[in-house]
Amino acid sequence: MWRQLRLLSPFVAPLKSSFRQVPYTWSLMETFSADTANMAEEKSFSRMKNLFLAFVLGGPGSGKGTQCERIVETYGFTHLSAGDLLRREIASNSEHGAAILDIIKEGKIVPSNVTVKLIQRELESSESSRFLIDGFPRSDENRIAFEQIIGREPDLVLFFDCPEEEMVKRVLSRNQGRVDDNIETIKKRLTVFQELNLPVVNYYAEKGKLHKVSAVGTVDEIFERVQQIFSNYKCLLDQSSDENFPVMSTALHKQ
Numbered sequence: 001m002w003r004q005l006r007l008l009s010p011f012v013a014p015l016k017s018s019f020r021q022v023p024y025t026w027s028l029m030e031t032f033s034a035d036t037a038n039m040a041e042e043k044s045f046s047r048m049k050n051l052f053l054a055f056v057l058g059g060p061g062s063g064k065g066t067q068c069e070r071i072v073e074t075y076g077f078t079h080l081s082a083g084d085l086l087r088r089e090i091a092s093n094s095e096h097g098a099a100i101l102d103i104i105k106e107g108k109i110v111p112s113n114v115t116v117k118l119i120q121r122e123l124e125s126s127e128s129s130r131f132l133i134d135g136f137p138r139s140d141e142n143r144i145a146f147e148q149i150i151g152r153e154p155d156l157v158l159f160f161d162c163p164e165e166e167m168v169k170r171v172l173s174r175n176q177g178r179v180d181d182n183i184e185t186i187k188k189r190l191t192v193f194q195e196l197n198l199p200v201v202n203y204y205a206e207k208g209k210l211h212k213v214s215a216v217g218t219v220d221e222i223f224e225r226v227q228q229i230f231s232n233y234k235c236l237l238d239q240s241s242d243e244n245f246p247v248m249s250t251a252l253h254k255q
């Protein structure tokens with residue numbers, strides 16, 4: 001209603017002289033652009049509300065990316081790795097690229113608004129209705145920024161629990177040319193994991209959203225544990241299904 005009144009107001013105001021028409025024209029344009037922004041925000045809000053969102057947490061090298069690949073194959077999720085989105089920013093020489101590279105080399109955390117905006121862009125531009133958000137949130141600040149910008153919380157949180165020794169071994173033998181896969185940066189990332197990531201894990205545990213998965217064993221063994229968790233979310237996942245993702249029910253019925 002208020003929007004309709006705002007739209008009408010330039011027309012009902014008296015247009016006594018051409019001098020007066022300039023501000024009225026501007027006000028009409030402003031009204032239209034404010035209205036377009038409101039409509040885009042409402043559209044985005046209603047899309048976000050209907051998505052199935054799973055956060056995937058775990059220390060460096062715990063196997064988040066590896067398990068996400070299996071979840072994508074089996075359940076038709078779209079995989080958004082926060083680290084990959086940041087690395088893509090670096091590679092594209094974007095405005096923030098150089099600063100992001102410095103932060104990643106130091107094993108630190110990129111400012112939350114940068115990471116959340118990258119995630120938001122993917123969530124909004126994709127046709128998908130279910131997402132794995134891997135490596136996010138890495139801190140309480142990340143979590144709060146997501147809640148504020150996206151306007152909601154995840155449906156579930158997976159946490160891959162892995163001993164430090166095993167994580168270090170896996171990262172050092174990864175061989176993907178990552179600037180942070182060296183022993184100095186790994187030590188820093190492990191400290192950040194203890195100090196900033198674990199409070200987020202505890203937060204979701206207290207909210208009853210956390211599913212802790214032992215990340216020890218073969219990739220297949222770990223994925224079996226993951227499937228057991230997803231089997232409890234059949235109803236919610238089916239609500240988020242659409243013609244692009246007919247695989248969910250099939251995958252769950254196969255178990």
Ligand SMILES: Nc1ncnc2c1ncn2[C@@H]1O[C@H](COP(=O)(O)OP(=O)(O)OP(=O)(O)O)[C@@H](O)[C@H]1O
Pocket residue numbers: 058059060061062063064065066067083135170171173174175215216217218219222
């Ligand atoms: N269960 C496993 N056993 C042995 N090696 C594994 C296992 N799962 C993954 N790996 C290997 O360990 C390395 C790290 O795995 P992955 O990249 O999935 O971890 P990540 O949690 O995504 O790490 P990061 O946070 O650094 O991105 C990869 O080389 C991967 O092939």
Ligand SMILES: Nc1ccn([C@H]2C[C@H](O)[C@@H](COP(=O)(O)O)O2)c(=O)n1
Pocket residue numbers: 060081082083084086103104107108109110111115134135136137138142180189
């Ligand atoms: N929420 C995030 C996720 C990642 N980063 C930065 C810092 C990480 O060490 C690096 C690599 O991430 P990964 O691929 O290991 O998930 O990216 C961040 O700052 N904030």
Ligand SMILES: [Mg+2]
Pocket residue numbers: 064065081083135
């Ligand atoms: Mg990864």
